Amino acid sequence: MKRLVIGAVFAALTAGTAFAADTVRMGTEGAYPPYNFVNDAGEIDGFERDVGDKLCEIAKLECTWVKNDWDSIIPNLVSGNYDTIIAGMSITEERDQVIDFTEEYFPADPSSYVGLSSSSDDAITGVVAAQTATIQAAYVATSGATVVEFKTPDETIAAVRSGEADAVLADDAFLKKFVEESGGELKFLGPKVAIGGGIGLGIRESDGELRAKLNVAIQTMKSDGSLNALIAKWFDGRDGGY
Amino acid sequence: MMSFCGDPASLAGYQWWLCYLTNNNHFSLYSSFLTVMALLALTAPLAMILGFAGALARRSGIFPLNLFGQIYTSLARSVPEIIFFLFVPIAMDQAFEYIRHKIKCPEVTDPVYQGNDFVVCAAAKLPLSTSDAWVHSTYGFLLAALGFAIVFGAHAANTIHGALNAVPKNQLETAASYGMSRRQSFWRIHLPQMWGYALPGLSNLWMILIKATPLLFLLGVEDMVYWAGQISGTKTAAYYDYPHGDWRLGYFAALLVFYLLMTRVSEIVFGRLSAHFATGQATLGGGSTQGLQA
Numbered sequence: 001m002k003r004l005v006i007g008a009v010f011a012a013l014t015a016g017t018a019f020a021a022d023t024v025r026m027g028t029e030g031a032y033p034p035y036n037f038v039n040d041a042g043e044i045d046g047f048e049r050d051v052g053d054k055l056c057e058i059a060k061l062e063c064t065w066v067k068n069d070w071d072s073i074i075p076n077l078v079s080g081n082y083d084t085i086i087a088g089m090s091i092t093e094e095r096d097q098v099i100d101f102t103e104e105y106f107p108a109d110p111s112s113y114v115g116l117s118s119s120s121d122d123a124i125t126g127v128v129a130a131q132t133a134t135i136q137a138a139y140v141a142t143s144g145a146t147v148v149e150f151k152t153p154d155e156t157i158a159a160v161r162s163g164e165a166d167a168v169l170a171d172d173a174f175l176k177k178f179v180e181e182s183g184g185e186l187k188f189l190g191p192k193v194a195i196g197g198g199i200g201l202g203i204r205e206s207d208g209e210l211r212a213k214l215n216v217a218i219q220t221m222k223s224d225g226s227l228n229a230l231i232a233k234w235f236d237g238r239d240g241g242y
Numbered sequence: 243m244m245s246f247c248g249d250p251a252s253l254a255g256y257q258w259w260l261c262y263l264t265n266n267n268h269f270s271l272y273s274s275f276l277t278v279m280a281l282l283a284l285t286a287p288l289a290m291i292l293g294f295a296g297a298l299a300r301r302s303g304i305f306p307l308n309l310f311g312q313i314y315t316s317l318a319r320s321v322p323e324i325i326f327f328l329f330v331p332i333a334m335d336q337a338f339e340y341i342r343h344k345i346k347c348p349e350v351t352d353p354v355y356q357g358n359d360f361v362v363c364a365a366a367k368l369p370l371s372t373s374d375a376w377v378h379s380t381y382g383f384l385l386a387a388l389g390f391a392i393v394f395g396a397h398a399a400n401t402i403h404g405a406l407n408a409v410p411k412n413q414l415e416t417a418a419s420y421g422m423s424r425r426q427s428f429w430r431i432h433l434p435q436m437w438g439y440a441l442p443g444l445s446n447l448w449m450i451l452i453k454a455t456p457l458l459f460l461l462g463v464e465d466m467v468y469w470a471g472q473i474s475g476t477k478t479a480a481y482y483d484y485p486h487g488d489w490r491l492g493y494f495a496a497l498l499v500f501y502l503l504m505t506r507v508s509e510i511v512f513g514r515l516s517a518h519f520a521t522g523q524a525t526l527g528g529g530s531t532q533g534l535q536a
Contacts, residue, residue: 023370023371031475033478038267038472039482039483040267040484041265041266042265042267042270046481062372064371064375069459078359078360079332079336079360080339080360080361099358157476158475177479178478180478180480181479181480205356205358205359206356206357206359207359
């Protein structure tokens with residue numbers, strides 16, 4: 001047994017001397033359509049999958065995709081499990097103190113409240129569901145409503161359906177299809193609220209080189225119109241404005 | 243999978259279900275069952291080894307060994323598991339990478355800890371960034387198994403330590419009067435009788451271990467509870483081939499049945515084991531069922 005353990009440790013310490021320097025591991029949540037989700041084939045899909053693949057192609061990087069829970073997505077970036085966060089993450093002051101962001105690849109998008117169609121606009125001051133560690137959760141906490149936090153985006157909507165929460169606050173584009181396909185069960189409540197800036201890729205602060213490469217690639221996608229085309233494809237023909 | 247699954251939107255009835263239940267995500271769910279089984283098969287013996295080592299260390303007359311046994315059992319038992327699993331595997335991972343960094347990239351002089359960041363050279367990454375996804379998941383799985391074994395080994399050590407003390411002293415004195423050495427009486431008398439006292443505690447540990455597997459996802463290992471949660475949520479037709487509503491109740495009911503079955507099977511096995519170890523012993527269970535009162 002002991003020899004086995006020592007052997008395994010030795011193998012682990014010395015294995016794999018050959019490596020390509022430019023493999024970039026792209027970390028995403030895989031549960032937030034249309035930004036990112038796991039499709040029926042079990043692959044990561046969505047707007048960010050398209051954008052990420054295109055950015056890697058332009059920057060000539062070898063990229064692989066990694067799934068990670070939202071609430072540990074920043075800790076696992078800084079400890080080096082993957083190299084970027086590309087998961088619909090708004091650029092905020094608070095996050096910027098821990099990690100760095102590229103420039104935005106998606107413009108600031110207002111957040112919306114959704115509740116049952118029987119509820120009035122007052123529901124947004126009651127119990128509001130939001131995903132843990134999101135700008136929406138922080139906003140609800142300061143808005144005077146009672147916030148209940150959930151680990152996954154899907155659970156926030158389920159909480160409204162089950163009556164556990166009066167409303168849910170999330171990105172407008174995420175909620176849209178749930179409302180459209182609910183058969184009249186759900187509706188948007190109240191006015192949209194503008195919170196947070198645009199969405200960028202999260203990069204380790206020590207990884208300035210990767211950040212510079214991706215910024216160049218984002219610039220390229222903005223100027224050649226391919227970013228606008230992807231935004232239109234995934235967000236019902238929306239004009240990205242880049 | 244089936245030949246008619248090409249266009250899911252046109253399917254109905256049993257064909258839809260057949261295709262839905264055999265898509266890739268469902269295969270991930272089914273294979274995560276094997277992941278859980280493999281984890282249990284690997285963790286249980288490892289934890290027993292650590293448990294025996296810990297219990298013997300606590301009984302040892304050698305001070306450093308004794309102290310180590312005390313610290314190990316009390317520390318690993320007192321730290322909440324969720325914190326333990328966030329900390330220990332990540333610490334182990336960083337320790338491995340740090341050693342590799344020193345061996346493989348001696349020319350890099352930048353500090354490894356830069357602010358919040360843990361930065362080792364590309365060659366020191368474990369697994370390498372270029373490795374296939376299965377290498378990453380196997381590595382995470384092994385870290386998880388080691389973490390589980392350390393925690394449950396500490397609990398097992400405490401149970402075994404208590405069980406060794408519970409064996410009546412006069413049994414050991416009788417063994418000594420028959421002329422057995424300490425070693426002989428330990429293997430022939432002490433250890434076999436210990437099991438009868440240890441089994442109830444160990445069976446509890448086993449049950450808790452079975453239920454603890456969802457903690458695996460903290461380490462990136464996707465178990466059944468994770469996949470059931472992923473698949474069962476509302477799926478909109480805009481993005482998914484097999485749209486459906488909130489089916490968490492159904493999926494989690496299936497998981498419930500699975501865990502109940504696991505519990506039942508474990509109970510039967512532990513019942514047989516304790517009957518086996520109680521044979522001929524004047525313990526509570528053994529004495530009354532073996533007709534030894536007379």
